[in-house]
Amino acid sequence: MPVINRIADFAAEMAEWRQDFHRHPELGFEERRTSDVVAAKLAEWGIEVHRGLATTGLVGVLRNGGSGRSIGLRADMDCLAMQEQSGVPHASTIPGRMHACGHDGHTATLLGAARYLAETRNFDGTVHFIFQPAEEGGGGGRVMVEEGLFERFPCDSVYGIHNAPDLPLGECSAVAGPIMAASDGIAITVRGVGGHAAKPHIAIDPVMVGAHILVALQAVVARRIDPLKSAVLSVTQFHAGSAGNVIPDTAELRGTVRTLLPEVRDQMERLIAQVAENTAAAHEAVAEVTYTRRYPPTVNHAAETDRAAEAAGRVLGGAKVHRDLPPVMGGEDFSFMLLKRPGAFLFMGQKGTDRGGVPVHHPHYDFNDDLLPIGASYFATLVEQELRRG
Ligand code: NI
Numbered sequence: 001m002p003v004i005n006r007i008a009d010f011a012a013e014m015a016e017w018r019q020d021f022h023r024h025p026e027l028g029f030e031e032r033r034t035s036d037v038v039a040a041k042l043a044e045w046g047i048e049v050h051r052g053l054a055t056t057g058l059v060g061v062l063r064n065g066g067s068g069r070s071i072g073l074r075a076d077m078d079c080l081a082m083q084e085q086s087g088v089p090h091a092s093t094i095p096g097r098m099h100a101c102g103h104d105g106h107t108a109t110l111l112g113a114a115r116y117l118a119e120t121r122n123f124d125g126t127v128h129f130i131f132q133p134a135e136e137g138g139g140g141g142r143v144m145v146e147e148g149l150f151e152r153f154p155c156d157s158v159y160g161i162h163n164a165p166d167l168p169l170g171e172c173s174a175v176a177g178p179i180m181a182a183s184d185g186i187a188i189t190v191r192g193v194g195g196h197a198a199k200p201h202i203a204i205d206p207v208m209v210g211a212h213i214l215v216a217l218q219a220v221v222a223r224r225i226d227p228l229k230s231a232v233l234s235v236t237q238f239h240a241g242s243a244g245n246v247i248p249d250t251a252e253l254r255g256t257v258r259t260l261l262p263e264v265r266d267q268m269e270r271l272i273a274q275v276a277e278n279t280a281a282a283h284e285a286v287a288e289v290t291y292t293r294r295y296p297p298t299v300n301h302a303a304e305t306d307r308a309a310e311a312a313g314r315v316l317g318g319a320k321v322h323r324d325l326p327p328v329m330g331g332e333d334f335s336f337m338l339l340k341r342p343g344a345f346l347f348m349g350q351k352g353t354d355r356g357g358v359p360v361h362h363p364h365y366d367f368n369d370d371l372l373p374i375g376a377s378y379f380a381t382l383v384e385q386e387l388r389r390g
Pocket of ligand 1: 101103135
């Protein structure tokens with residue numbers, strides 16, 4: 001595959017950067033070391049560095065020529081709070097912290113593109129290299145947008161990538177429209193009346209009511225949502241009680257809701273409250289429902305997805321760029337950037353013959369370093385295509 005030659009030349013160095021990040025994973029908004037390393041490299045290559053966005057986020061600015069055109073390229077930097085079991089030589093040195101989603105690889109990929117573009121400057125306009133903290137639940141992308149990312153660093157369009165262990169190395173997915181789900185939280189407090197477990201008739205048992213709510217909620221997706229419009233409701237926690245012979249006062253249920261379309265998201269929020277409150281009422285208990293909107297769906301813009309697919313096709317060959325793969329129900333806070341600027345988020349395959357196939361968020365996961373020069377070549381090609389000279 002035609003990885004850019006100059007990028008192939010320093011691919012081994014990119015792997016060293018990536019493995020260094022992997023050894024030193026940092027949680028969201030704590031990526032101080034990572035941010036320092038990124039800032040030092042960008043500065044070394046003559047790229048203007050702006051730090052302190054969303055605490056540990058930073059933006060590199062590279063200008064060339066006189067055109068007013070601009071593009072944003074984004075990578076995420078944070079790790080997950082989990083124990084690595086991969087056994088690789090560059091495994092995490094920090095207990096309970098692991099780059100299990102490949103953000104170490106995304107950061108090294110964008111650094112590789114930055115280095116190449118700073119050396120070659122075969123474009124006319126401004127490139128903004130956006131390194132964001134806290135993708136894994138902290139909403140670092142949202143915080144950067146709220147802190148004025150696109151006002152301070154105007155971008156005509158913005159692009160990001162995620163590695164995909166289920167796609168072969170050398171293939172990618174560039175699909176317009178909703179590609180990842182809205183990721184929301186629900187918390188339900190069931191208030192009953194506690195008492196002696198042998199006298200349930202003078203208590204109102206929140207454990208039994210919570211169980212009814214849990215089962216009733218399963219009917220929301222199954223019976224009320226259009227089967228061609230995706231939704232997931234998973235109740236993942238159910239806490240109540242402290243003794244075998246005491247009916248508690250309250251029970252707590254928590255879970256997650258995933259949807260691809262705004263109208264389905266609205267419908268889920270309304271129906272979950274309705275079912276929980278009325279099921280509780282049927283038993284003379286009260287359910288207090290909190291629905292927390294976390295990440296919106298990630299929706300790729302059609303024209304920019306075509307542009308991204310064209311650039312990816314130049315690197316991988318057009319036949320390796322899939323345009324019709326189904327969306328996934330995971331969440332992604334690049335969604336907040338796509339609400340403000342047109343752009344596209346691509347999945348880049350990393351499954352090789354002997355590595356790269358372990359799913360993300362798994363204790364044996366590792367980013368495949370063979371993807372680094374491919375991803376960097378894609379970003380660089382996209383810049384040279386969108387900010388074409390002359
Ligand atoms: Ni991720």
